[in-house]
Amino acid sequence: MIVEQRTYSLKIGAVPKYLALYEAEGLAVQREILGRMVGYFSSDIGALHQIIHMWAYTSYDEREQRRATLNADPRWKAYVLKIREFQISQENKILIPAPFSPWATDDLALDMAKTAS
Numbered sequence: 001m002i003v004e005q006r007t008y009s010l011k012i013g014a015v016p017k018y019l020a021l022y023e024a025e026g027l028a029v030q031r032e033i034l035g036r037m038v039g040y041f042s043s044d045i046g047a048l049h050q051i052i053h054m055w056a057y058t059s060y061d062e063r064e065q066r067r068a069t070l071n072a073d074p075r076w077k078a079y080v081l082k083i084r085e086f087q088i089s090q091e092n093k094i095l096i097p098a099p100f101s102p103w104a105t106d107d108l109a110l111d112m113a114k115t116a117s
């Protein structure tokens with residue numbers, strides 16, 4: 001299991017608009033195609049005006065396949081054009097769970113992987 005963490009830095013004041021647009025147009029598409037959302041967050045302390053979201057995958061190959069499907073989806077393409085005006089930068093990280101992490105050993109994580117396939 002791997003977890004992708006995406007951090008978007010947004011223009012000052014854009015977080016509420018970004019989240020509203022994501023909930024209205026982007027969320028359903030990503031849930032359908034990417035499958036396993038770990039969480040979706042906005043920052044409150046430290047670097048502000050950021051959106052952080054995490055998605056779990058069984059492997060790099062699964063991630064690549066799902067991301068390619070997402071990027072080819074016309075609903076996603078239309079949505080992405082709308083959110084670009086809010087974004088300043090993006091950072092991606094692939095997180096590999098430690099052996100004792102629930103994502104590495106928890107039956108729930110493994111069940112999620114099976115049902116999303």
